[in-house]
Amino acid sequence: xxxxxxxxxxxxxxxxxxxxxxxxxMINDAGFRIAAMKYTKLSAEAAGAFYEVHKERPFYGELxxxxxxxxxxxxxxxxxxxxxxxRTLIGATDPTKADAGTIRKIYAKSISANAVHGSDSDDxxxxxxxxxxxxxxxx
Ligand code: IDP
Ligand code: MG
Numbered sequence: 641x642x643x644x645x646x647x648x649x650x651x652x653x654x655x656x657x658x659x660x661x662x663x664x665x666m667i668n669d670a671g672f673r674i675a676a677m678k679y680t681k682l683s684a685e686a687a688g689a690f691y692e693v694h695k696e697r698p699f700y701g702e703l704x705x706x707x708x709x710x711x712x713x714x715x716x717x718x719x720x721x722x723x724x725x726x727r728t729l730i731g732a733t734d735p736t737k738a739d740a741g742t743i744r745k746i747y748a749k750s751i752s753a754n755a756v757h758g759s760d761s762d763d764x765x766x767x768x769x770x771x772x773x774x775x776x777x778x779x
Pocket of ligand 2: 760
């Protein structure tokens with residue numbers, strides 16, 4: 641189920657820099673349909689839980705602090721081949737290594753404050769979408 645959906649967040653740096661509109665336009669222009677969307681802010685506890693898989697990595701503390709530093713936009717996106725196509729659209733984790741024309745190349749500041757999240761698998765897209773949205777909030 642849900643193999644045509646992915647989950648993204650517009651991260652605190654993107655929101656603070658006024659890039660919500662620009663990033664959503666790139667997402668729409670790439671053919672993704674918005675199935676759910678929410679403007680919210682993660683507590684440190686919630687950010688820690690969302691990124692639990694990265695708990696052992698050296699940047700985990702920095703990541704949790706950063707992701708709870710300001711509001712974010714959480715979005716479920718729908719498109720054929722959504723996971724892979726969205727990873728292509730956002731580009732590499734490190735914006736200095738991201739391809740030209742990708743969201744991270746255009747909008748990201750650093751490997752930590754890299755503008756957007758993108759799910760890496762169908763299972764994680766489901767888990768991450770469930771983290772933010774009830775059934776009644778998806779269309
Ligand atoms: P991804 O977001 O491209 O899937 P992941 O390896 O899953 O990258 O890392 C999750 C997030 O953790 C990244 O988007 C970025 O915000 C942060 N991150 C990853 N690697 C580093 C690092 O080396 N230093 C600081 N933050 C990092
Ligand atoms: Mg990842």
